[in-house]
Amino acid sequence: MKTRDRILHVSLLLFNEEGEAPQTAVDISNALGISPGNLYYHFKGKDAIIRALFESFEEEMRLILRGSSGGVASIEDNWVYIYIILEEIYDFRFFYRNLGVLLDRYPDLAVRFRALVAEQRGAILRVLSDLAKAGIITIDPRLREALTDQIMMTLTFWLVADSLNRKEHEGAALIHRTVFQVMCLIVPYMGEAGFDALTHMIDHYERSVQ
Amino acid sequence: MKTRDRILHVSLLLFNEEGEAPQTAVDISNALGISPGNLYYHFKGKDAIIRALFESFEEEMRLILRGSSGGVASIEDNWVYIYIILEEIYDFRFFYRNLGVLLDRYPDLAVRFRALVAEQRGAILRVLSDLAKAGIITIDPRLREALTDQIMMTLTFWLVADSLNRKEHEGAALIHRTVFQVMCLIVPYMGEAGFDALTHMIDHYERSVQ
DNA sequence: GTCTATAAGTAGATAGAC
DNA sequence: GTCTATCTACTTATAGAC
Numbered sequence: 001m002k003t004r005d006r007i008l009h010v011s012l013l014l015f016n017e018e019g020e021a022p023q024t025a026v027d028i029s030n031a032l033g034i035s036p037g038n039l040y041y042h043f044k045g046k047d048a049i050i051r052a053l054f055e056s057f058e059e060e061m062r063l064i065l066r067g068s069s070g071g072v073a074s075i076e077d078n079w080v081y082i083y084i085i086l087e088e089i090y091d092f093r094f095f096y097r098n099l100g101v102l103l104d105r106y107p108d109l110a111v112r113f114r115a116l117v118a119e120q121r122g123a124i125l126r127v128l129s130d131l132a133k134a135g136i137i138t139i140d141p142r143l144r145e146a147l148t149d150q151i152m153m154t155l156t157f158w159l160v161a162d163s164l165n166r167k168e169h170e171g172a173a174l175i176h177r178t179v180f181q182v183m184c185l186i187v188p189y190m191g192e193a194g195f196d197a198l199t200h201m202i203d204h205y206e207r208s209v210q
Numbered sequence: 211m212k213t214r215d216r217i218l219h220v221s222l223l224l225f226n227e228e229g230e231a232p233q234t235a236v237d238i239s240n241a242l243g244i245s246p247g248n249l250y251y252h253f254k255g256k257d258a259i260i261r262a263l264f265e266s267f268e269e270e271m272r273l274i275l276r277g278s279s280g281g282v283a284s285i286e287d288n289w290v291y292i293y294i295i296l297e298e299i300y301d302f303r304f305f306y307r308n309l310g311v312l313l314d315r316y317p318d319l320a321v322r323f324r325a326l327v328a329e330q331r332g333a334i335l336r337v338l339s340d341l342a343k344a345g346i347i348t349i350d351p352r353l354r355e356a357l358t359d360q361i362m363m364t365l366t367f368w369l370v371a372d373s374l375n376r377k378e379h380e381g382a383a384l385i386h387r388t389v390f391q392v393m394c395l396i397v398p399y400m401g402e403a404g405f406d407a408l409t410h411m412i413d414h415y416e417r418s419v420q
Numbered sequence: 421g422t423c424t425a426t427a428a429g430t431a432g433a434t435a436g437a438c
Numbered sequence: 439g440t441c442t443a444t445c446t447a448c449t450t451a452t453a454g455a456c
Contacts, residue, residue, distance in 0.1 A: 003421075019314050024449055038422050040451065097310035100370050104229050110377075117374050142408060146394035149371075150360060156374065157367040160310050161359075164327050164366065167320075184356035188398035198352060213439075234431055247434080248440050255432065 004042045006032060008056075011049045015094035020050070021101075047106070054109055057092040058116055064088055068123040072130055075183075075190075075197055081127065082182050085120075085155060086175045096159050120155065124148050137189040147185060154182050180205045214252045216242060218266070221259045225304035230260070231311075257316070264319055267302040268326055274298055278333040283344055285393075285400075285407055288337060292392050295330075295365060296385045306369050330365065334358050347399040357395060364392050390415045 001009070010032050014023050025046055029039040043049045064084055072081050089096060103110040125148050131137045139147065158178040162169050183201055187194040211219075220242050224233050235256055239249040253259045274294055282291050299306060313320040335358050341347045349357065368388040372379050393411055397404040 019311070021311055021314075025451085026449075034421095035423050036450090037424075037452080041421065045450065099310075100307035100373065101229070101231055101311055103373060104231070114374060114377075140405070140408065142412065143394055143397065146391055149391060150364070150395065153363055153367060153371050154360070156371065157363060161363050161366065163310065163313060164324060167324075181356055181359060184353055185360065187353065195350070198350065202352065235433085236431075245441050246432090247442075250433065251439065 003032075003034065003038070007039060007042055007049065008052055011046075012053055012092070012094070015053075016092075020094045020098055050102075050106070051109065053092065054095070054112070057088075057095065058112060060091075061085075061088055061116060062119065065119050065123045068127055070130070072127045073134055075131075075136060075186075078127060078131065078186070079179055079183065079201075082155075082179045083175065086158070086178055089155070089159070090171065090175060093159050096156065097163075099156075117152070117156070121148060121152055124151050131186075136193075137186060138191060139189045147189070150185055151182055154178065154185070176205060176208045213242075213244065213248070217249060217252055217259065218262055221256075222263055222302070222304070225260075225263075226302075230304045230308055260312075260316070261319065263302065264305070264322070267298075267305065268322060270301075271295075271298055271326060272329065275329050275333045278337055280340070282337045282340055285341075285346060285396075288341065288396070289389055289393065289411075291337065292365075292389045293385065296368070296388055299365070299369070300381065300385060303369050306366065307373075309366075327362070327366070331358060331362055334361050341396075346403075347396060348401060349399045357399070360395055361392055364388065364395070386415060386418050 007028065011023075011028050014028060014031055023046070025039055026036050028046070028049070029036045032039070043052070068081060072078050095102060103113065125144070128137070128139070128144065128148065132139060158174070158181070159169075162174055180201060184198075187198050187201075190197055217238065221233075221238050224238060224241055233256070235249055236246050238256070238259070239246045242249070253262070278291060282288050305312060313323065335354070338347070338349070338354065338358065342349060368384070368391070369379075372384055390411060394408075397408050397411075400407055
């Protein structure tokens with residue numbers, strides 16, 4: 001593994017586990033067992049590392065979002081799709097624990113992040129529209145935007161929201177709970193079938209956190 | 211106005227307008243026209259200021275939450291109640307733009323913030339239960355927790371969420387939009403009356419952003 | 421590519437005079 | 439209570455040897 005890649009890999013690990021703010025360029029080079037000078041040879045400081053990490057995230061997330069066109073035609077598909085998005089976010093969770101600060105500090109990233117968020121929103125709207133066409137949900141057009149915003153909010157802030165409720169977090173179980181939370185937003189629009197779907201989901205959820 | 215209070219007042223202003231992270235003790239003393247030494251006489255640095263500000267917020271928010279017992283018996287009351295909570299949060303918005311980082315940096319505040327969040331959650335549950343008792347909403351008990359979590363999420367992250375959608379924010383209009391957003395979460399549980407309530411709210415909302 | 425050494429800049433904090 | 443002056447600690451960033 002090339003040093004450049006090791007730097008990115010270890011930085012992501014450190015940022016995710018111990019937060020981005022407290023890590024200095026020297027901390028990162030120590031964790032890698034290389035000198036600060038060497039780190040600066042590959043990246044012009046922490047900013048450049050964060051930008052490179054964002055680029056990876058951006059690329060991977062776009063791939064996932066593209067995959068939504070036509071591929072989500074049932075409640076089960078929707079469950080899986082949300083799951084995949086959450087896992088991707090989890091891999092780069094340090095971004096999401098810091099959103100406000102990072103967007104202020106890197107206006108260029110803020111622009112690109114906003115564009116990515118807009119794409120996510122578009123994907124959610126597309127999925128909802130597919131579910132509506134398939135007769136799975138029925139939704140007042142005036143509530144469609146609000147529902148989309150709520151789903152977006154959950155996808156964006158589940159990580160920080162969880163840290164407000166409990167001190168330690170636990171990856172996999174949290175992702176499950178969050179998919180469940182998103183599905184609960186949709187259930188009210190499933191009419192009679194919503195009751196069964198909810199029962200089914202709770203079974204599934206209980207089993208998965210077992 | 212005593213210097214101690216001026217420090218708190220100006221710090222809150224600076225943190226809210228330009229973010230907490232970039233402000234140093236010297237920046238704050240400059241903004242006040244006093245010396246750094248003087249600032250350190252009153253507060254042991256920025257940390258102490260932030261703690262004092264949190265205390266104000268905590269106290270005011272608790273007062274608001276206490277006011278919910280029995281006082282919210284209609285959709286209109288609920289609208290006003292949410293509005294008041296959002297305004298209080300807006301006054302101390304720098305906390306909410308930084309939540310992840312602040313909770314990591316001040317574990318003692320994190321504990322108290324979590325307790326406050328739990329109280330907020332309790333207040334929301336109480337309001338929902340009041341609305342249910344009054345026959346205004348009907349909600350599957352299995353969805354009640356999810357709805358509460360979702361309302362909490364909106365109340366907590368509306369500010370950052372907005373900055374992900376647009377570059378500039380605009381206080382009053384944003385608060386209105388957010389109350390509307392919370393009401394949209396409740397509408398699906400209002401049955402037939404939901405349609406009218408929604409129409410009514412949209413009228414109200416359109417007028418208010420005019 | 422990688423190291424050591426060091427410069428340059430910044431934030432936090434205190435001592436002592438007024 | 440308030441100021442000036444100063445000190446320490448830390449982070450970033452670069453120069454030059456290997």
